[in-house]
Amino acid sequence: MTEVSAIYTIQSKYASLSTKEKKIADFILKHPKESVNPSIEELAELIGISESTMVRFARKLGYTGYQRFRIALARETIPSNEQVFETGVSDQEDPIDTVFLNTQKTLDETYKRIDRVALQEVGKRFASARNIYLMGLGGSNIIALDAYHKLIRTGLNCNYASDFHMQLMLASQSTDKDIALIISHTGSGNDTLALAEECRNNGCDIAVLTSNNRSPLARMASNVLHVTTSTSLLVAESFSARIVSLTIIDILYVEVLERMKNLGVENLNKMRNVIAKRRI
Incomplete structure (x- = not known):
């Protein structure tokens, strides 16, 4: 079964979000890739809301927790090679060089x-x-x-x-x-x-x-x-x-x-x- 897009889910449920939750949604929609790497603590501070609001936001979207939402967002926004090597890699780069x-x-x-x-x-x-x-x-x-x-x-x-x-x-x-x-x-x-x-x-x-x-x-x-x-x-x-x-x-x-x-x-x-x- 194909997983529903995290971005699409945010957009489709945007109207039902609270003011603070919309603040999270706005930031993620504007900076989807940049929202993956920070921890929940760092992202909450960056947006200017509490960690508990981040968790409620993810659950309102239908995820069991913020980490599940984060994984879904990463699959959609982070290139597959970067998910493997932890950093951006072009087809011309040697995996040995990349890891070392x-x-x-x-x-x-x-x-x-x-x-x-x-x-x-x-x-x-x-x-x-x-x-x-x-x-x-x-x-x-x-x-x-x-x-x-x-x-x-x-x-x-x-x-x-x-x-x-x-x-x-x-x-x-x-x-x-x-x-x-x-x-x-x-x-x-x-x-x-x-x-x-x-x-x-x-x-x-x-x-x-x-x-x-x-x-x-x-x-x-x-x-x-x-x-x-x-x-x-x-x-x-x-x-x-x-x-x-x-x-x-x-x-x-x-x-x-x-x-x-x-x-x-x-x-x-x-x-x-x-x-x-x-x-x-």
């Missing part, structure tokens, strides 16, 4: 704007916490697993699960002596927010690694580790954001080891020795 250059750009932009104080503070909290919870869903779960793979070498008590319900169970056991690193490209998924809410209710410190530092998830964190990317937050599996997130995990790993001093090195050597025994 985009990743390099995201690395450079994040490096220029990295919050060093936040990184140091999270490293400090990791080194002193009773438990470290490493959480993320979908593609972010892979980054959480990488963090677990790195940090378990330090000898610190790290906790990780691939299943959402298992992560929720871990969050239910968190305390004010613990810290949770929650990873999310968009910072707006309901399940991810549920993890953060459970940790917060238990007094657990929350650090967030995200591309959207104005997201609902970021607002729940004590420290935000921000990946600066020019790509659309609509692309939840963002190539460049994933690579930079893994780099930030590496920085945290080094930061923790430096804070642990000799104990960290001893634990690291224990790991290396036990692995070495399994090699020919």
